[in-house]
Amino acid sequence: MTDSESYAPPRIWKWESESGGKFAKINRPIAGPTHETELPVGKHPLQVYSMATPNGVKVTVMLEELLARGFTAAEYDAWLIDITEGDQFSSGFVEINPNSKIPAMVDHSTSSPTRVFESGAILLYLAEKFGAFLPEDAQQRTECLCWLFWQMGSAPYLGGGFGHFYSYAPTRIEYCIDRFTMETKRQLDVLDRRLAEHEYIAGDAYSIADMGIWAWYGQLALGRLYDAAEFLQVESYGNVQRWSKAIDARPAVHRGRMVNRTFGKPELQLHERHEASDFQTRTQDKIGTGD
Numbered sequence: 231m232t233d234s235e236s237y238a239p240p241r242i243w244k245w246e247s248e249s250g251g252k253f254a255k256i257n258r259p260i261a262g263p264t265h266e267t268e269l270p271v272g273k274h275p276l277q278v279y280s281m282a283t284p285n286g287v288k289v290t291v292m293l294e295e296l297l298a299r300g301f302t303a304a305e306y307d308a309w310l311i312d313i314t315e316g317d318q319f320s321s322g323f324v325e326i327n328p329n330s331k332i333p334a335m336v337d338h339s340t341s342s343p344t345r346v347f348e349s350g351a352i353l354l355y356l357a358e359k360f361g362a363f364l365p366e367d368a369q370q371r372t373e374c375l376c377w378l379f380w381q382m383g384s385a386p387y388l389g390g391g392f393g394h395f396y397s398y399a400p401t402r403i404e405y406c407i408d409r410f411t412m413e414t415k416r417q418l419d420v421l422d423r424r425l426a427e428h429e430y431i432a433g434d435a436y437s438i439a440d441m442g443i444w445a446w447y448g449q450l451a452l453g454r455l456y457d458a459a460e461f462l463q464v465e466s467y468g469n470v471q472r473w474s475k476a477i478d479a480r481p482a483v484h485r486g487r488m489v490n491r492t493f494g495k496p497e498l499q500l501h502e503r504h505e506a507s508d509f510q511t512r513t514q515d516k517i518g519t520g521d
Contacts, residue, residue, distance in 0.1 A: 252398040269322035272307030281331035282491035291486030308503040359447035374432035377439035448474035
């Protein structure tokens with residue numbers, strides 16, 4: 231690893247070695263598939279291909295919330311895409327998401343299958359399809375979408391910025407950690423100020439804005455991301471704490487967190503989900519366990 235103080239970027243960058251860090255073996259500067267593999271298709275119209283990272287959790291939480299509200303057509307099959315093994319670079323997955331990032335979804339209930347990629351786009355697609363968790367009033371709807379897109383634009387600073395340099399980078403670089411810690415704490419303050427005036431992110435009603443933001447910032451506040459709760463002093467954001475814990479206590483959120491999960495306590499992992507009864511094989515009496 232080159233000393234950051236003496237490093238001078240070359241005139242033309244070349245990919246000559248892995249970048250290092252936890253995910254080095256799956257990072258590359260080119261797109262497209264690395265191997266031929268078809269994706270499985272289950273019996274439900276909605277097919278989800280994902281892993282329980284914060285972005286994946288958004289979608290499975292949304293689907294479980296829809297089912298809890300009585301939308302039986304939201305039944306789905308969730309197939310594990312293990313991003314640590316490069317499953318996202320299979321030909322089948324690249325066909326439904328050219329960007330090779332989880333989650334991705336295919337809706338087979340349409341006249342021809344509809345692919346949906348990008349977690350925020352999937353939340354919006356499902357909200358419009360079922361008419362739920364998205365306000366009908368134009369101003370309230372706009373407020374909700376502003377916050378959803380805030381999350382989509384802000385979370386890369388938390389995950390790819392703070393999370394990478396604090397937890398995953400092969401060396402800890404003071405400048406990078408300071409830079410992204412400052413931004414992460416600013417974002418938490420944005421949320422804390424907003425939640426001081428409203429029960430939920432977009433106002434008085436639970437919405438896709440909450441689902442999208444909670445998967446990242448709620449779980450950060452609950453100490454589940456990057457082992458950084460003390461470092462970031464997340465307990466000091468009282469309004470974020472109140473909101474995070476309230477959403478964490480929702481049974482559908484608990485179920486959604488379990489789907490396509492391959493880490494943590496075994497009873498909180500459900501590698502694939504095809505029926506509601508799949509959860510019966512796991513302990514569900516420990517909502518909000520903090521892992």
